[in-house]
Amino acid sequence: MTIPTFNDIQEAHFRIQKRIHRTPVLTSQSINAITGAELFFKCENFQKVGAFKYRGAVNAVLSLTEEEARNGVATHSSGNHAAALALAAKIRGISCYVAMPRTAPPVKKDAVKGYGAVITFCEPTLESREQTLEEILKQTGATFIHPFNYLPVICGQGTAAKEFLEEEPGLEIMLVPVGGGGILSGSAISSKAINPDIKVYGCEPLNADDACRSFHTGQLLPSVHPDTIADGLLTSLGPLTFEIIRQKVDDIFTVSEKSIILAMQMIWQRMKIIIEPSSATALAVVLEKPSLFRSKRTGIILTGGNVDLAHLPFGER
Amino acid sequence: MTIPTFNDIQEAHFRIQKRIHRTPVLTSQSINAITGAELFFKCENFQKVGAFKYRGAVNAVLSLTEEEARNGVATHSSGNHAAALALAAKIRGISCYVAMPRTAPPVKKDAVKGYGAVITFCEPTLESREQTLEEILKQTGATFIHPFNYLPVICGQGTAAKEFLEEEPGLEIMLVPVGGGGILSGSAISSKAINPDIKVYGCEPLNADDACRSFHTGQLLPSVHPDTIADGLLTSLGPLTFEIIRQKVDDIFTVSEKSIILAMQMIWQRMKIIIEPSSATALAVVLEKPSLFRSKRTGIILTGGNVDLAHLPFGER
Numbered sequence: 001m002t003i004p005t006f007n008d009i010q011e012a013h014f015r016i017q018k019r020i021h022r023t024p025v026l027t028s029q030s031i032n033a034i035t036g037a038e039l040f041f042k043c044e045n046f047q048k049v050g051a052f053k054y055r056g057a058v059n060a061v062l063s064l065t066e067e068e069a070r071n072g073v074a075t076h077s078s079g080n081h082a083a084a085l086a087l088a089a090k091i092r093g094i095s096c097y098v099a100m101p102r103t104a105p106p107v108k109k110d111a112v113k114g115y116g117a118v119i120t121f122c123e124p125t126l127e128s129r130e131q132t133l134e135e136i137l138k139q140t141g142a143t144f145i146h147p148f149n150y151l152p153v154i155c156g157q158g159t160a161a162k163e164f165l166e167e168e169p170g171l172e173i174m175l176v177p178v179g180g181g182g183i184l185s186g187s188a189i190s191s192k193a194i195n196p197d198i199k200v201y202g203c204e205p206l207n208a209d210d211a212c213r214s215f216h217t218g219q220l221l222p223s224v225h226p227d228t229i230a231d232g233l234l235t236s237l238g239p240l241t242f243e244i245i246r247q248k249v250d251d252i253f254t255v256s257e258k259s260i261i262l263a264m265q266m267i268w269q270r271m272k273i274i275i276e277p278s279s280a281t282a283l284a285v286v287l288e289k290p291s292l293f294r295s296k297r298t299g300i301i302l303t304g305g306n307v308d309l310a311h312l313p314f315g316e317r
Numbered sequence: 318m319t320i321p322t323f324n325d326i327q328e329a330h331f332r333i334q335k336r337i338h339r340t341p342v343l344t345s346q347s348i349n350a351i352t353g354a355e356l357f358f359k360c361e362n363f364q365k366v367g368a369f370k371y372r373g374a375v376n377a378v379l380s381l382t383e384e385e386a387r388n389g390v391a392t393h394s395s396g397n398h399a400a401a402l403a404l405a406a407k408i409r410g411i412s413c414y415v416a417m418p419r420t421a422p423p424v425k426k427d428a429v430k431g432y433g434a435v436i437t438f439c440e441p442t443l444e445s446r447e448q449t450l451e452e453i454l455k456q457t458g459a460t461f462i463h464p465f466n467y468l469p470v471i472c473g474q475g476t477a478a479k480e481f482l483e484e485e486p487g488l489e490i491m492l493v494p495v496g497g498g499g500i501l502s503g504s505a506i507s508s509k510a511i512n513p514d515i516k517v518y519g520c521e522p523l524n525a526d527d528a529c530r531s532f533h534t535g536q537l538l539p540s541v542h543p544d545t546i547a548d549g550l551l552t553s554l555g556p557l558t559f560e561i562i563r564q565k566v567d568d569i570f571t572v573s574e575k576s577i578i579l580a581m582q583m584i585w586q587r588m589k590i591i592i593e594p595s596s597a598t599a600l601a602v603v604l605e606k607p608s609l610f611r612s613k614r615t616g617i618i619l620t621g622g623n624v625d626l627a628h629l630p631f632g633e634r
Contacts, residue, residue: 024341045589046589050589107586265626268591268626269424269626272362272363272367272590272591272592272622273589273590273591274585274589274590274591275589305589309582309585309586309629309631310631310632312626312629312631314626314627314629315627
């Protein structure tokens with residue numbers, strides 16, 4: 001299996017850099033004091049459409065030939081990838097078709113509609129999504145842009161860690177949430193190319209721990225009934241992201257739901273920024289394993305900030 | 318009545334600049350598209366203790382003589398001023414005493430305690446607060462640092478608009494929330510000194526509209542039973558802030574509770590930053606009076622970001 005090189009990511013960055021936000025890197029004295037680590041946060045929650053997914057989507061769309069572009073792009077997604085692809089297609093002036101579970105949060109449906117994509121609703125199962133997408137592809141001739149298991153998408157996602165290390169070259173550890181593995185695999189390629197000594201760890205909910213189990217057994221094992229508040233991490237690795245993660249990632253750590261909520265709350269309260277639960281898995285790893293990070297210059301990719309404000313996990317005390 | 322000059326604010330800025338964050342100015346393409354205005358947001362929610370109040374508190378504490386400082390500082394406050402004064406006192410290594418209503422939100426009590434202040438709880442009435450404070454001052458000899466009606470505090474607050482106009486000199490309008498009037502009066506002095514043509518407007522909840530009524534009648538009228546989600550704006554103007562506002566502010570606009578919540582939600586969702594309801598009054602004015610701001614380069618001071626995450630105003634839809 002051919003995996004992307006850092007050169008591919010550099011080309012992707014050149015292709016998309018005028019289309020994306022170069023997101024800021026923030027620090028928090030109070031979270032450093034609590035954790036004993038020296039943390040740096042790459043704020044992809046401030047990226048267009050509120051998530052790193054825009055990097056991969058816009059790289060994929062801009063990489064299409066004129067002929068491919070003519071028939072548009074399509075995907076199945078319940079969330080950030082669909083919004084990202086819809087906006088990327090709009091920027092290029094081509095059509096975008098999305099197969100979306102009818103149970104997706106209204107805020108995510110609205111976002112995709114708002115960018116002008118054509119939505120076909122399906123049942124909230126992988127089978128229904130894939131079947132609906134198949135129909136769309138047949139009818140439209142659109143190019144399928146997979147949310148993660150697709151080379152141009154992975155290269156786009158890898159540009160976040162590239163920017164991060166350009167700004168903070170002294171990072172010793174890079175922590176990246178892992179769902180389908182797009183941002184983890186892209187980050188690992190960039191990070192190891194820029195600094196071969198850096199440790200790259202995936203961060204995963206214990207309740208959706210397919211990447212951890214696949215990594216440690218060496219076999220691609222899908223999640224069975226994943227159930228986590230980190231709704232962006234419900235997906236399982238694909239063959240391509242798995243291969244990159246095997247080659248480039250140092251380890252994958254799992255965290256409890258309780259730690260994810262605690263980490264999310266800490267970032268909201270201390271940093272005054274909004275992140276989605278998936279983003280909080282990285283700080284959750286630091287909270288659960290403080291000794292690994294003590295006094296280490298640790299980079300955390302905050303992957304997105306799209307939450308349904310009417311349904312937050314912060315209860316009465 | 319002597320009102321502070323821009324020179325006083327410049328001196329304050331020189332005194333405090335190494336102690337405060339120079340907070341960023343953010344923009345939002347999507348909120349510009351919704352409002353038709355060209356908005357710039359000065360993010361005092363990222364200031365130390367999560368609010369602009371730290372500027373005034375640290376200026377007041379650093380302005381004390383050695384002899385005054387020896388007995389510490391004291392105040393009555395349910396919120397951000399108390400936390401700000403506590404941290405400022407800690408930085409200078411002096412004592413801080415706070416009379417605080419026993420009904421204050423736990424998150425605010427914890428913040429003040431966390432900075433090492435001595436809290437005396439009182440009833441949630443102005444009388445009880447003032448009486449409790451009187452006792453503290455008698456016992457300790459501390460200097461009372463009023464939350465807003467106090468020259469060094471106003472000068473400290475004025476440094477936010479000074480930084481804002483240094484970064485965005487082309488602003489045509491400055492929108493500032495008004496409660497006790499510290500940030501509005503300080504902002505007005507700085508703004509008019511830097512650009513005499515700029516319009517400075519106060520933004521106030523209709524349900525706590527003392528500043529608007531005082532401004533338009535020319536008489537200092539306190540709020541009667543103010544009741545607003547913008548808990549930082551419950552206070553009424555003092556004689557000093559009223560005098561400055563009369564001289565320097567162009568108008569004061571009131572907004573509904575519904576607009577405040579809508580504006581707050583818009584900033585959370587679109588900008589992915591956390592602001593408290595008081596901060597949202599300024600965008601609420603833009604939403605209620607769009608024609609005043611169409612295509613105008615408008616500065617908004619986001620005054621703070623301290624909210625109780627367990628009690629948010631975003632309901633089910």
